[in-house]
Amino acid sequence: MRPETLAALNAARADRRAAILVTDIADGEQRLVAAEAVEADPLAPLLARALASGRSALVEAEGRQLFLTVQVPPVRLVVIGAVHIAQALAPMAAALDLAATVIDPRTAFASPERFPGLDLVADWPDRALGARVPALDRYCALAAITHDPKIDDPALAAALGAGCFYVGALGSRKTHAARLARLAAAGLTEAQTARIRAPIGLDIGAATPAEIALAILAEIVQALRRPEPA
Amino acid sequence: MLSSDSDILAAAEAWRRAGRGVALATVIETWGSAPRPVGSHLVIDDMGRFLGSVSGGCVEGAVIADALDVIEAGTPRLLEFGVADETAWRAGLSCGGRIRVFVERVG
Structure with missing residues (x-):
């Protein structure tokens, strides 16, 4: 994980902003999707469902296994x-x-x-x-x-x-x-x-x-x- | 006090900033009665110090050993633990469940 990605993830948590980290587990490629950007994302339905559940999950999309680290604000x-x-x-x-x-x-x-x-x-x-x-x-x-x-x-x-x-x-x-x-x-x-x-x-x-x-x-x-x- | 996932990710960032080699392990899949839920984290530094948990103690030792290699090489690894794999792995889960753990380097 790039240090700036980790910092952005932690900053979102500190500001009580929901976000999803998408990790391709085959090669470790990652991107962070803010809650407000989910709707416009190519994986919108998958990400929206994950965000609503509040739970991290392994999903499959376009033949790739992706791990969604769902980060919702601390309760x-x-x-x-x-x-x-x-x-x-x-x-x-x-x-x-x-x-x-x-x-x-x-x-x-x-x-x-x-x-x-x-x-x-x-x-x-x-x-x-x-x-x-x-x-x-x-x-x-x-x-x-x-x-x-x-x-x-x-x-x-x-x-x-x-x-x-x-x-x-x-x-x-x-x-x-x-x-x-x-x-x-x-x-x-x-x-x-x-x-x-x-x-x-x-x-x-x-x-x-x-x-x-x-x-x-x-x-x-x-x-x-x-x-x-x- | 138990370490929450936010403490663990904050520690990962702080350790990296302090110049330590850091790896993050995440439970990405579980089957049966796995001890820690999907999304649980363990952060490990290049000295083998760690915070968090991916299995409540059953397989942490093996994850840490792999994490040290990941910190060195930079290539992420996918680990699988479970009673069914006792012959293939040093560690197993006494509860009978199976877990997959993704280990990546931070930085």
């Missing part, structure tokens, strides 16, 4: 609510290589003592996102766990609008029904709100904050690795 986790579950969730997310940010406007909750070493933002989600915290995109997971509609709802709306691959919200079925009504009144479509996972987390009978955190992370991994067909 980010945005947690709304500096609550007990978030305290358990943050270190577990780090162990999974998920860069986590916790947002909560209530400074009593969002205190550095409660979240040592974590990216913690004591502000309203709709003010923090796109400013202090990079805007949400489809490579983000958002978990809204404050139980407070004033804080959770705007964040959920932003996550659905940005097409986050995972949008979860804490609360019982009854709480969620009320939430759906509020979001509909705020102009979100049923197709959008249907993407919210609630009650949040895989159903493993989680009882403690750490167990709920585990259930949430397991559900995020499932959404990432086994995405539902669009």
Whole structure:
């Protein structure tokens, strides 16, 4: 691999730009295709499919075996609510290589003592996102766990609008029904709100904050690795 | 902390910039219960130092040996490991899977 190709690949990753490295495994010939250049590429259908799956793969084209190194931006986790579950969730997310940010406007909750070493933002989600915290995109997971509609709802709306691959919200079925009504009144479509996972987390009978955190992370991994067909 | 693929590619670039000979190994195909998914990387320098994993430890030694040759010669190699190939290869995968690994020089 040419050093400049590797540097370009790493730069794309750092800037959260998706790209595909195409390697002819017979002779090692390579070229880097940026996500925005896929449509005009001679291998457009193959590359588009690989990009959508987010997975690297060996393919055959024009009688050649090509390896597609699919690089999509690293997944980010945005947690709304500096609550007990978030305290358990943050270190577990780090162990999974998920860069986590916790947002909560209530400074009593969002205190550095409660979240040592974590990216913690004591502000309203709709003010923090796109400013202090990079805007949400489809490579983000958002978990809204404050139980407070004033804080959770705007964040959920932003996550659905940005097409986050995972949008979860804490609360019982009854709480969620009320939430759906509020979001509909705020102009979100049923197709959008249907993407919210609630009650949040895989159903493993989680009882403690750490167990709920585990259930949430397991559900995020499932959404990432086994995405539902669009 | 586990090394993510981004750390590995960043290390490959940093090592190359530091003037070290560098090879990148990538899992390009798997069959059966392979330990590491397609796209997993292992970066190796000319001293045999490495970061990442292509098999969770089963065949890294053999990949590193080939990587040193690739750093020297500059020609990429395609390696295949699996229980079926025990006679042909020094290393095998205990899990019963098979993997193909592409090894290329950086630079």
